[in-house]
Each structure stands twice: as C-alpha cells, then as structure tokens.
Amino acid sequence: MKISNLHELLIYELRDLYSAESQITKALPKLISKTSNEDLKTALQDHLEVTHNHLTRLDEIAEEIEFKSQLPVCVGIKGIITEGDKVVAEISDPATRDAAIISAAQRVEHYEIAGYGTAMSFANEMSHDYVADLLQQTLDEESDADKLLTSLAEGGLLSVGINSAAAKEETEEE
Amino acid sequence: MKISNLHELLIYELRDLYSAESQITKALPKLISKTSNEDLKTALQDHLEVTHNHLTRLDEIAEEIEFKSQLPVCVGIKGIITEGDKVVAEISDPATRDAAIISAAQRVEHYEIAGYGTAMSFANEMSHDYVADLLQQTLDEESDADKLLTSLAEGGLLSVGINSAAAKEETEEE
Numbered sequence: 441m442k443i444s445n446l447h448e449l450l451i452y453e454l455r456d457l458y459s460a461e462s463q464i465t466k467a468l469p470k471l472i473s474k475t476s477n478e479d480l481k482t483a484l485q486d487h488l489e490v491t492h493n494h495l496t497r498l499d500e501i502a503e504e505i506e507f508k509s510q511l512p513v514c515v516g517i518k519g520i521i522t523e524g525d526k527v528v529a530e531i532s533d534p535a536t537r538d539a540a541i542i543s544a545a546q547r548v549e550h551y552e553i554a555g556y557g558t559a560m561s562f563a564n565e566m567s568h569d570y571v572a573d574l575l576q577q578t579l580d581e582e583s584d585a586d587k588l589l590t591s592l593a594e595g596g597l598l599s600v601g602i603n604s605a606a607a608k609e610e611t612e613e614e
Numbered sequence: 615m616k617i618s619n620l621h622e623l624l625i626y627e628l629r630d631l632y633s634a635e636s637q638i639t640k641a642l643p644k645l646i647s648k649t650s651n652e653d654l655k656t657a658l659q660d661h662l663e664v665t666h667n668h669l670t671r672l673d674e675i676a677e678e679i680e681f682k683s684q685l686p687v688c689v690g691i692k693g694i695i696t697e698g699d700k701v702v703a704e705i706s707d708p709a710t711r712d713a714a715i716i717s718a719a720q721r722v723e724h725y726e727i728a729g730y731g732t733a734m735s736f737a738n739e740m741s742h743d744y745v746a747d748l749l750q751q752t753l754d755e756e757s758d759a760d761k762l763l764t765s766l767a768e769g770g771l772l773s774v775g776i777n778s779a780a781a782k783e784e785t786e787e788e
Contacts, residue, residue, distance in 0.1 A: 443705045446772065449713055452701060515700075516721055519693020526689075527626060531617045539623055543732040547690055550724035557764070558717040565772040590731070598620065598739040 446562055453559040454498065454507040459514035460555060461495045464548060467521045471541050476534035477597055480541065487545075487585050494578045501571050520547045539598055542589050549586040556582060620736055627733040628672065628681040633688035634729065635669050638722060641695045645715050650708035651771055654715065661719075661759050668752045675745050694721045709771075716767050723760040730756060 443449050468488045475481040502508045524544025531537040556579040563572035617623050642662045649655045676682045698718025705711040730753040737746035 443701070443710060443714070444707050445710055446713055449705070449710055449717075452714075453717065456697075515697040516694040519696075520690040520725075522693075523630075523689040527617070531623070533618050536617060536619055536623055539620055539736070540617070540626075543623075543627065543728075546732060547725060547728040550728035551694070551721060554717075554721040554724035554760075558720060558767075561764070561767050561772065562713070565768075586728075590735070593732075593735050598735065 446566060450559060450562040450566070450568075451505065451507045453555065453562065454501060454505065455511055456514045456516070457552070457555050457559060458495070458498050458508065459511055460517040460552060461491055461498065462511075463514065463517050463521060464491050464552075465495070467525070467548075470525065471528065471545065474528055475538060475541055477538045477592070480538055480592055480597060483585075483588050483592060484541075484545065490581055490585070494581070497574050497578055501574055504571050505568065517548065517551050520544070520551055524548070535597075539593070542593050542597070546586055546589050549582050549589070552582045553579065553586065620740060624733060624736040624740070624742075625679065625681045627729065627736065628675060628679065629685055630688045630690070631726070631729050631733060632669070632672050632682065633685055634691040634726060635665055635672065636685075637688065637691050637695060638665050638726075639669070641699070641722075644699065645702065645719065648702055649712060649715055651712045651766070654712055654766055654771060657759075657762055657766060658715075658719065664755055664759070668755070671748050671752055675748055678745050679742065691722065691725050694718070694725055698722070713767070713772055716763050716771070720760055720763050723756050723763070726756045727753065727760065 443452055465488065468484060468491065472481060472484045472488070475484060499508075521544075524540075524547065528537060528540050528544060531540055556575050560572050560575035560579055563575055617626055639662065642658060642665065646655060646658045646662070649658060673682075695718075698714075698721065702711060702714050702718060705714055730749050734746050734749040734753055737749055
C-alpha cells in the first residue's frame with residue numbers, strides 16, 4: 441500500500457487495528473483456558489466480549505471510512521501473541537503461569553493503547569469527529585482493561601504465587 | 615528456558631527487556647535519519663541516549679539478579695520494529711512520514727511501558743527494592759517519552775502535514 445497523506449495513514453492504522461483485534465479474539469480463548477485464578481479468568485472472558493465489540497465498532501468506522509478492502513496481518517501484535525504463547529507454555533506452576541498471562545495480556549493492551557491513541561489523534565486532526573469518538577471509546581476500554589490487570593496483579597495474585605511457592609519449598613524441606 | 619516461579623519469570627522479563635532495548639538502539643538511528651520535523655528529530659535523538667542509559671541500568675540490575683547468561687531475541691519488539699520500518703519506507707511525503715514515525719515510536723514505548731511495569735511489579739512483590747527502583751526510573755522515562763510524542767503530534771506536527779498536503783493540492787489545481 442502506497443501512503444501519501446494522513447488520511448491514507450489513518451486507513452493503514454485502522455487496518456492494523458482490525459487485524460490486531462481479530463488475532464486477539466483467537467488468542468484470548470487459549471490464554472483463558474490456561475488461567476487458574478478465577479478473577480483473572482473472569483477479567484479475560486469479559487475482555488474477549490469487549491474485543492468483539494471493538495471489532496463491531498471498527499465495522500461502524502468502515503461505513504464512514506472504507507478500509508476493509510485490504511486487511512494485511514498486523515505483524516506487531518503477531519509477535520506479541522507468539523511471545524506470550526511461548527512463555528505461558530513453558531510454565532507448569534499455575535500461579536506463575538497466571539503472572540505470565542497478565543504480563544502477556546498487558547503487552548497486548550499496550551499495543552492497542554498505542555494504536556488506538558494514534559488513530560484517534562489522526563481522526564481528530566482531520567475532524568472525523570464520529571470516528572474519533574468511536575476510537576476514543578475503545579481506547580478508554582483498553583486502558584481500563586490494562587488497569588484491571590495491574591490491580592489483579594498487585595491486589596494479591598502475585599503474592600499468592602510467592603506464598604504457594606514458599607509453602608511448597610517448606611513442604612519439600614520437611 | 616524452564617520457568618517454575620516468579621523469580622524465574624522476572625529473569626525472563628529482564629532478558630526480554632534487555633533484548634528489546636538492544637534492538638531499539640539499532641532501530642532508532644534509522645527512524646531518526648528519516649525524520650523531517652526538527653522537534654521530533656531532537657526528541658528521538660534524546661531518546662536514543664536515554665535508551666543507552668536504560669541498558670546501563672539493566673546492567674546494574676544484572677549485578678543484583680544475574681540474567682544475562684542467555685539473551686533470547688525479544689520477538690514482541692522485533693515485530694513492532696519490522697512493522698514500523700515497513701510503513702515508514704512506504705511513505706515519501708515528509709510530514710506524513712513523521713506522523714508514521716511517531717506512531718511506530720509510540721508502539722515501541724508502550725511495549726516497554728508494559729514490560730517494565732510488569733517486571734517492576736514482580737520485583738516489588740519479591741521485595742527486590744533496589745531493582746524495583748531502577749525499573750521504576752526507566753518506566754517513568756518511557757512514559758515521559760510517550761507523552762512527549764503525543765504532545766508533538768497534537769501540538770502541530772499533524773496539522774503541518776494536513777496543511778502542507780492541502781497547500782500542495784491547491785497548487786496542483788492552479
């Protein structure tokens with residue numbers, strides 16, 4: 441794709457985000473199936489539903505700015521998902537695996553925060569108010585998802601892992 | 615690498631970040647050479663210096679927690695850099711290319727924000743206060759870099775692109 445102005449760059453960004461969201465809808469169920477902590481599992485399941493809404497929102501944007509004629513694979517999110525899957529597969533301890541799942545999911549969220557933030561600022565600059573508003577809604581939801589993962593990690597999920605590992609070591613020493 | 619507890623997961627995260635920072639030190643000079651806007655060029659040059667400091671900080675962390683014996687390639691940042699290089703290479707208009715460079719750089723920043731945030735919370739949870747403090751310093755600098763890029767985009771860089779494109783169209787119409 442040849443890009444020669446900000447409008448075409450916005451189309452590129454929207455395609456990238458559409459591919460990213462599509463990849464995430466396929467990746468999330470695999471992560472959910474490997475999650476042990478119930479709160480984390482619920483948060484990821486909720487986020488899977490929200491991700492489907494984000495795709496619907498991008499479909500609505502496509503009615504204003506046609507971008508879906510070509511949908512190249514988003515290489516950025518592909519790398520992040522590949523990396524996350526690989527590390528999660530290497531961990532057998534449930535609490536440690538949950539921590540790795542949070543780490544992988546937050547990298548995904550931050551990719552999307554950067555992508556939606558950029559697309560939203562391009563849309564704003566070109567006074568595509570309706571599109572900018574839809575992008576802002578998704579951006580806010582991605583930020584909320586990221587904050588929820590941080591609060592789960594800091595609110596006890598990580599300490600459960602450490603305590604269970606310590607308890608296991610003590611049992612082994614007995 | 616077999617990961618069986620949070621300490622080993624922290625080592626994995628530190629390796630990932632070391633590889634990411636190393637890749638960024640090689641990718642940034644290429645982006646800088648393609649930047650037209652002087653403020654953006656200065657911001658990226660400053661960030662290249664800061665990135666070298668982040669590697670030094672990770673070296674300091676390695677004196678506390680040895681992690682540098684293996685340094686696998688961070689696949690997440692590799693995908694983001696590959697994607698950014700590709701889109702920037704496709705754009706000949708300088709102002710549009712600057713917008714794409716900001717977009718690529720913000721994806722890089724957000725990968726690092728997620729990575730340092732995770733590593734910092736793991737270090738905190740295990741009371742590695744010195745390591746957590748060093749990671750927090752870098753995290754703050756990555757967040758500042760991201761905010762600076764947003765302010766450059768919203769503070770005129772994008773509108774210059776639109777205005778120059780509009781002016782070009784008008785000239786062509788005459």
